[in-house]
Amino acid sequence: MKIGLDFDGVVSNLGKLKAFVLKKVYGVSVPHTKADAFYIIENKILSRDGYIAFKKLIYEDIDAHLFMEPVRGAVTNIKKLQADGHEVKIVTARTGVALDVANKWLKKHHLHLPIEGIGFENTKHDAVKGFDIYVDDLLIQLSQMMDVVPHRYLFSWGYNEKYDEMGIAHRVKSWHKLYDEIWNLEHARKKRKQKHALHT
Ligand SMILES: [Mg+2]
Known part of the structure; x- marks a missing residue:
């Protein structure tokens, strides 16, 4: 399948990187699972303009990749999906330097997959x-x-818990669960194909 x-x-x-930079540069502690724009601005941790400068630091500092950690299980499960024969591609809002940072990071983690940047407002x-x-x-x-x-998954974090995904996406709480979901989809697809082949 195309994933x-x-x-x-x-x-x-990203949440962990945001929390790390907030602590290191601004001296504030924020739980990494909540560190989105809404939380940071709403709790007056940074002003709106302050957040824009902060975002630049997060995405466009070429050394940022050194401080970015993978989501738990992401690296192994992406490799597993590729080994299972799926075509995996990253589509990100990042462009320019921010995209270069992501590419450096993928190399560092020995992940070989295409990445396309489309721009933050798009x-x-x-x-x-x-x-x-x-x-x-x-x-x-x-x-x-x-x-x-056809199959959309919302990767669950504290910062997106307030949104109701019903009818839009299926919420998954870990890479382990996501891998299982994809495996089940593929399995059901194969079964349907076999059935179809038997009846034709
Ligand atoms: Mg994202």
Whole structure:
């Protein structure tokens, strides 16, 4: 199957990087599972302008990849999916230096998969046409591809728990679970194919 992955919050642990930089540069402790723009601005940890500068630091500092950790289980399970014969591709909002950082990070973790950057203000709709599966930590992205991707998964974090994914995506809490879900999908697909072959 063709599997699309978001980068930040699905492959690399963006929340952890945000919490790390907030502590190191700004001296504030924030739980990494909650560290999104809403939480940081709403709790007056940073102003709106302050957040823009912070975001630049997170995405565009070329050394940022040194401090980015994978989401638990991401690296092994991506390799497993590829070994199972799936085509895995990353579609991310990152472009320019931010995309270079992601590429460096993938190399560092010996992950060999294509990555496409589409820009922070854009929908991923056109870039994910033809995919069987897409995984994102932003519900809004998933809600915009309902007509083109049949199986959509929301990677669950504290910062997206407040959003109701019903009817838009299936929430998964770990890479282990995600791998199982994909395995079951593939298994059901194979069974359907066999059945179809028997009846024709
Ligand atoms: Mg993301």
